[in-house]
Amino acid sequence: MNTWLLSILILSPLLGVLVLLFTPSQDEKSIKWIGVLGTLFPLGTALVTLSAFNKSGEGLQLAEKFQWVSYEVFQSNGDVSYPIFYEVGVNGLSMVLILLTTVVSVLAAIASFSIKKDWRSYFILFFLLEMGMIGVFAAQNLFLFFIFFEITLIPMFFLIGRWGYLEKEKAAYSFLIYNGVGSAILLIAFVAMFMKTGTMNFDQLAYTFSLPQSELNEMNITKNFKMGMLIALLIAFAVKLPVAPLHSWMVRVHVQAPPPIVMLHSGILLKIGAYGLIVFGAGLFPDQFESLAFIIGLFGVINLLYGAFLALTQRDLKRVLAYSSVSHMGIVLIGLAALNEAGMTGAVFQVVSHGLISALLFFLVGVLYERGGSSQLKDFGGVAKRMPIFAGVMLAGGLASLGLPGMSGFISEFMAFLGLFEKMPVLAAVGALGLILTAVYVLRAVLAITFGTEKELSNAHDLSSTERIPAFILLAAILFIGIYPAWLSDMLRPTLDSILLGLGG
């Protein structure tokens, strides 16, 4: 059973697709319930995987591998083959992210009850997206990673373009083109590495690139080649993360896409960029990464401040949150740039924590939009009176976002800055200003909605029972990580250690 567990997990969302294909397309209620049940199955499989996962074990677990495609190269001195394998496996980091994916997917599926049309196609695409996301984190070679990476792209294009708000098509195109640029650069880098080393496996690549330069020269791998590859990867994942100035598509998507999809996008998809930076950037080219650390840190600080400033001036809650995501991704960069244990831990914690927090906040935006038909700050006020539970959850989410101690956001910000202060104190001091701005814009937005003069809402009732499930689960997870971070850090420790080992301490 264990040998196929991961593949079953990756393919598990397809069960929902299969069932949906035999469901009449007008049967709204059944489709929506199948949509939710269809995400529970991957969650269950993920939990089984978690129980099979040895938390303190090092390296890759539950690995599967078989040959998939083989290219044979005719050469005068015998044929050389370039095999491509299907290889999946999990380490602590990817296990956590897979778990996050399956959890957020269930909650996004519940939030999808608000979807108004074409439910069947919607959920089919939703499941494909989930499959892609799980696959990205489970993939153990570049080829597979790229395939799943692209699989997330196509359903997103449809989901934004068909079910989004007014300017949905523009947002879908801008998503497609920006991410297309990213994956184009990624593909060239991947193929170049494959042709130089003859392997696509992460561990083998890391091993090859860590060989002494004299041996690498025999393979025609120069320092410049490594640097070139790293820069290509940084650009590709900077689009995904997104790093300013490559962020405009992301704001558009956050504003135009339907709320459940934004939950997935901001909760999971943005994390692929961070995951890529950690696994491919720092993991494969530690030396080169170190020499670029200052620039990465600088971009981190720019992201943090730029996002926060813009979030401060927005009038639309969705845009506030979108820029807040830009800002929070800066913290991931800051943590990575520190290149020490505290910084790395902070970066990874931020990945998970922001996944939960932004999923929660965008879920609430969806609720708000349903009540008031708008997400403009000026249209809301005094919501706390009519919808006390909603207001409470929103305030809690906001506090988590600004990094209140006892919540997940605090741990990640604290660790990331702790790491950076050790290495680049000036940069860290400048960046710390961003934390103050964060407090200002979060409180401004949340308080404007929940308190103040009461505005008329067309449909003001508090969170319904189906809406409470995602809200409470997310909030509980945020608090759990905030109060008991050791659970998460134990899972991540072996992975972080191995990356730090590559970084030389």
Place this chain on the structure above:
Amino acid sequence: MDLDTLLSFRWSVMTPEFIILGVATLLSVIDLFMKKESSRKPLAWLAGAGILAALITIFMQLDIEVTSILYDTYRLDSFSKAFKILLLLGTLLVIVLSSNYKKEDLEENRGEFYYLLLAALLGAMMMASSADLITLFVGLELLSLSSYVMAGLERRNKRSNESAFKYIVSGGIATAITLFGMSYIFGLTGETNLFKIAENMGNLELLEHSFLIFFAFIITFAGLTFKIAAAPLHMWAPDVYEGAPVPVTAFLSVVSKTAGFVILLRVIIICFIAAPGIDKEPILLQVQPYVMALAAATMIIGNVTALRQRNIKRMFAYSSIAQAGYILVPFVSNSSLLFELIWFYLLAYLFMNIGAFTVIQLLTSQEGSNDIGVFRGLFRRSPWLAVPMTFFVLSLAGIPITAGFIGKFGIFMGALGLEQAQYWLAAVMMATTLVSYVYYFNIIAIMFFRDSEGPKVSIPGGMAAVLAFCTASVLILGVMPDLALDFFYGNFDVNEFFMQIETEVHTHDH
């Protein structure tokens, strides 16, 4: 040559060609005696059966060793077998596609269409098997002349007339250029046999004439790129594709293009592999920048111009130009993966393009318009057309889990690997692929994001079969490309391509 000599050739290796020739002749005779108003549909089935039979005989020939007959002008090697499979498969799908063509004009001329198609196919097959400039040229002309007529088959349609006229004029010029180049090759080496040319090209005496060799290469290459619609000889494609009946367009964009690559590989690789360029460097390395620029220009022109097309057939014409640019990339990079990359990409291209043309035909013939608007809201109206079309378009754009992605991935491997990495060519390919996203995804957006009250599109049985087959192939080759690659490696030996063998002639003692 007496009768004995003639009979001593192993004619059996030409069985597939004979089948096609026989069926074509049979069709023309039957057509002649058929009543004018009776349906020509049975002819389609007969032609299809003939092609299927020829396809089967190719598979039966797979274990035959390299055989060469007619004084080494016709050879059966793994190269010809591998590419003939593509040619036959493509034409077979085109036949099914055409059997449901509804235009009255074509109805009138139907019979002609089928045997012209077979004649064109025969020409293409001859090209795949020829080992001599003369047979190559004859094959090329047979294919071209039949194509010219087919393009103008809708006699009462002005656009179709224009298309045929443009095609024949520009095709004639290309033929002249090709022939001019070939005359230099002959003049330099005194041979028409490809392998003897290759032998003589390595001759030291020729070093003095390296400039002429260079010239011969450029001219021949330029002439031959006409068939694959590479820049700058691509101008005919949009007009011809737009004016010709859809099945003919599909044939031109798939089968004729495949044949173009076949002849390019045969002539250029074999003739010039040992030839010296200026300053004694191998010419194939020396001309690389030129061919590279050509490939890049083809990708850029094709993709960028496609952006502005509202006419779906013209858009696919430019898309087809762009795809030719991609396939030129392994050609440029002199990769050792050359044959499998081109073969696989052409195989993938066959399924995705014929699939797409099937949908285009159904829609344009129902709506009577070639505007891209015919796709409006297709997903609501006919999901069974919209979903396959989505897969074809995704495959053309090179998105994973489709055959097109594997094809492009392979081309990247060829460009970035082994001897010398062609980073900038790969970058051009990637950048233009991104450009292509815009117009390919535009089709998807129109099908899925716009609503329309248009009528449902009915799909005749034959077309449904083509669609199902092409969709399945695009996806299966995308997920399990080894099915095709293993077949290729198992039956293809690159050495055979370069192997010269003596003609088996058993002359009697007198």
